[in-house]
Amino acid sequence: METTNNITVLSSFIQAWTNEKNSPEIFPYETDLITEIRNHINTQQQIIDKNLEQIKEEETNNNDSQLMFLTNIMLMEVERLNYLLRSYLRMRLDKIEKYPVYILKNQQVRESLSKEEQQFLAGYFKLFEKHMKNSFLEKLPKPLQKIDDEEEGMVAKPDVNNYVACKINEDLGEVQFLEADTFNLTLKKDDSYIINYDHIKPFIQSNKVSLI
Amino acid sequence: MYNLQNNFNPQETEFLSGDEPIKIIPNFTLNQKLVFLNGEYGPFQPSIPIEVPLWLALTLRRQEKCQITIPVWLSVEFLQDILKEEKSRKKLSKLHPYFSEISAQLFEHAPNDINDFEKVRTLVEDIWNVRASKIREGIKDITNTTYCLSISDLTVMERELLKPYATSALKNIWLIFNSGKPIKRPNFPNQPETTTNTNTNTNTIEEEPLIEKEPETTKRTLRKFTTEDMETENN
Numbered sequence: 001m002e003t004t005n006n007i008t009v010l011s012s013f014i015q016a017w018t019n020e021k022n023s024p025e026i027f028p029y030e031t032d033l034i035t036e037i038r039n040h041i042n043t044q045q046q047i048i049d050k051n052l053e054q055i056k057e058e059e060t061n062n063n064d065s066q067l068m069f070l071t072n073i074m075l076m077e078v079e080r081l082n083y084l085l086r087s088y089l090r091m092r093l094d095k096i097e098k099y100p101v102y103i104l105k106n107q108q109v110r111e112s113l114s115k116e117e118q119q120f121l122a123g124y125f126k127l128f129e130k131h132m133k134n135s136f137l138e139k140l141p142k143p144l145q146k147i148d149d150e151e152e153g154m155v156a157k158p159d160v161n162n163y164v165a166c167k168i169n170e171d172l173g174e175v176q177f178l179e180a181d182t183f184n185l186t187l188k189k190d191d192s193y194i195i196n197y198d199h200i201k202p203f204i205q206s207n208k209v210s211l212i
Numbered sequence: 213m214y215n216l217q218n219n220f221n222p223q224e225t226e227f228l229s230g231d232e233p234i235k236i237i238p239n240f241t242l243n244q245k246l247v248f249l250n251g252e253y254g255p256f257q258p259s260i261p262i263e264v265p266l267w268l269a270l271t272l273r274r275q276e277k278c279q280i281t282i283p284v285w286l287s288v289e290f291l292q293d294i295l296k297e298e299k300s301r302k303k304l305s306k307l308h309p310y311f312s313e314i315s316a317q318l319f320e321h322a323p324n325d326i327n328d329f330e331k332v333r334t335l336v337e338d339i340w341n342v343r344a345s346k347i348r349e350g351i352k353d354i355t356n357t358t359y360c361l362s363i364s365d366l367t368v369m370e371r372e373l374l375k376p377y378a379t380s381a382l383k384n385i386w387l388i389f390n391s392g393k394p395i396k397r398p399n400f401p402n403q404p405e406t407t408t409n410t411n412t413n414t415n416t417i418e419e420e421p422l423i424e425k426e427p428e429t430t431k432r433t434l435r436k437f438t439t440e441d442m443e444t445e446n447n
Contacts, residue, residue: 164379
């Protein structure tokens with residue numbers, strides 16, 4: 001039935017939103033989820049617009065109050081979804097603005113961005129470079145003029161050693177984490193930890209661990 | 213930079229709690245179904261209970277179009293049991309993850325639907341205070357060798373309030389702990405290969421107690437929030 005399918009759309013999107021908020025890295029763009037949500041919003045918005053037209057045209061107030069009531073509820077739901085979408089997109093844009101050179105240099109990370117985000121990145125980087133050059137880079141000696149020099153530390157990278165809160169979704173048994181000294185952790189279902197992001201990164205992609 | 217914060221503020225957790233299902237008894241008729249992204253609700257008939265998302269229940273209640281059936285975990289008996297449980301042991305009891313948010317919203321918009329409203333409110337406050345003091349006690353266990361924190365029984369609000377502190381504290385501990393070790397650097401010409409860290413404690417990892425009384429500087433332990441071991445020691 002459609003409803004069971006749609007329950008997972010919203011909860012998966014909220015999970016993607018939470019992951020994005022908690023992690024320092026950019027996750028792959030959720031094209032399918034977002035298309036479904038936008039489709040739903042569009043159909044609802046059309047109905048809302050039609051209702052509002054109808055309410056304006058009708059002189060009597062008898063059925064209007066029910067129609068208005070229904071339309072208001074639909075508007076509220078659409079507003080909630082819009083808020084989620086906007087927040088998700090803004091978070092990703094902020095991360096893009098923070099690490100433009102790093103993303104441009106990494107093909108893999110670039111593929112996590114949607115087409116529009118890649119365009120945004122290209123335009124933003126052009127402006128950024130131009131601004132840097134005009135402000136002071138031109139006046140520096142030639143060897144110091146690069147802004148994408150990884151060895152000299154000019155590239156800002158997301159710090160994968162931030163600590164994040166995460167929830168275990170499956171029984172993973174005893175996992176060994178490599179660090180200064182190795183430590184073992186028994187990861188059971190429904191446990192939550194605040195732990196180094198680097199350690200649980202491989203599990204997030206397979207959805208065995210989700211950030212909370 | 214607001215979007216780059218790693219935790220939800222209370223308004224956002226309240227927004228998230230809005231999707232939780234709750235039972236209402238409407239006093240209006242709506243023969244259509246409400247089609248939302250996560251399901252269809254309706255039709256609504258007066259005096260017939262129906263389950264809707266919390267945000268819808270509160271909207272309807274504000275317009276006095278329904279009566280909200282208070283969930284079981286917000287009744288006086290249940291809360292008194294929880295409070296007794298919380299006071300008697302160091303471990304945190306299991307609560308609804310959105311306990312604070314849902315109770316706050318229900319207090320604000322549907323006080324008349326709650327039996328013994330004042331009593332329930334004081335109980336909720338007491339439970340919050342007891343848990344908060346337990347959490348503060350648990351935080352004191354963080355030492356310079358803690359590498360992760362177990363937070364399984366916290367509600368969403370408590371977790372989000374704890375996160376900024378705990379994440380930055382643990383990060384700083386990690387930085388200090390790893391500061392003496394050679395960091396991997398890209399190979400500059402004419403420099404020796406970096407060596408990996410040689411730590412000699414490989415055999416102490418096996419039988420680590422969960423909570424340590426005097427942590428050694430090179431041994432790392434798992435810190436749990438609630439000290440069950442201390443409890444069993446006293447028994």
